[in-house]
Amino acid sequence: MQASSTTNSDTPKPDCLITAIPGIGERRSYRHLSQPFVAHAHSYYVIGLVKEGRRTLQCNGQSFELQPDDLVVFNPGDIHSCEQCDGNLFSYECIALEPSALQGILLQGPRVQNSIVRQVFQETLAAIDTQTTPQIFHHILHLSTLLLHPDTPSSPSTLHEAAAMHVRDHFADHLSQPESLDTLADQEGLSPYSLIRAYHRRFSITPKKHLASLRVEWASELLSQGVAPSAVATAVGFADQPHFTRAFKQRLGVTPAAYQRMISPTKPTP
Numbered sequence: 001m002q003a004s005s006t007t008n009s010d011t012p013k014p015d016c017l018i019t020a021i022p023g024i025g026e027r028r029s030y031r032h033l034s035q036p037f038v039a040h041a042h043s044y045y046v047i048g049l050v051k052e053g054r055r056t057l058q059c060n061g062q063s064f065e066l067q068p069d070d071l072v073v074f075n076p077g078d079i080h081s082c083e084q085c086d087g088n089l090f091s092y093e094c095i096a097l098e099p100s101a102l103q104g105i106l107l108q109g110p111r112v113q114n115s116i117v118r119q120v121f122q123e124t125l126a127a128i129d130t131q132t133t134p135q136i137f138h139h140i141l142h143l144s145t146l147l148l149h150p151d152t153p154s155s156p157s158t159l160h161e162a163a164a165m166h167v168r169d170h171f172a173d174h175l176s177q178p179e180s181l182d183t184l185a186d187q188e189g190l191s192p193y194s195l196i197r198a199y200h201r202r203f204s205i206t207p208k209k210h211l212a213s214l215r216v217e218w219a220s221e222l223l224s225q226g227v228a229p230s231a232v233a234t235a236v237g238f239a240d241q242p243h244f245t246r247a248f249k250q251r252l253g254v255t256p257a258a259y260q261r262m263i264s265p266t267k268p269t270p
Contacts, residue, residue: 024137025097027128033090036083045102046074048094049121054086059110071118073109073147093125101193106149117146137193138206160198163188167199171211175218176237181207216251224263229256
């Protein structure tokens with residue numbers, strides 16, 4: 001007698017999509033999987049989010065039950081395997097990150113249940129789809145900072161500490177036209193991602209955001225001296241007036257024009 005097929009025509013076909021993130025790693029999207037993954041390890045970091053299905057995860061000799069909305073985090077070298085533990089198919093979004101991108105730090109894992117980190121991970125996925133590589137890295141830096149394992153040393157190396165200070169000093173001296181981050185990193189003998197991480201560790205802010213903050217501080221001084229907002233935007237290095245207005249309001253809560261009106265003394269009526 002011929003064996004009957006157990007395949008359900010309504011069952012979604014498994015799907016895997018991998019997209020490169022230049023210089024950082026890859027974005028991977030898995031849909032409708034049923035296959036188990038045998039024990040293996042990666043030379044890179046993996047940060048992922050379970051979208052559907054439940055799996056039993058074995059990682060470094062310990063067992064975990066994964067469910068939708070769980071974050072899954074693997075450090076380079078973590079030995080892990082998983083298999084489905086319910087009747088549903090498994091869907092999973094993740095990013096694979098080169099060790100150099102995170103400078104060998106230790107992340108919490110393998111299972112993380114934190115709504116804030118989950119939101120930042122989803123924002124990072126959105127950035128990968130719509131933004132440039134430097135912008136994507138700022139999101140990844142934020143995400144990795146939230147996942148930082150307490151055993152990770154908090155202080156950077158002497159080389160990285162000095163590099164961060166040099167870049168800060170360069171910004172202070174060249175606010176309107178600083179060198180690109182790639183150039184500054186090359187001058188310090190670091191990769192751009194190493195420099196961003198060193199800067200964040202030293203000043204608790206990324207170079208890009210710190211530069212914008214320093215520019216706003218300079219702009220407020222010029223505005224108090226009566227310089228027109230349109231002229232200030234160009235003088236302090238913002239690309240255009242809307243960019244300047246947005247950055248200023250994000251930090252001081254008012255537009256440059258409103259700030260100038262409030263801090264300028266009222267002229268006496270002749």
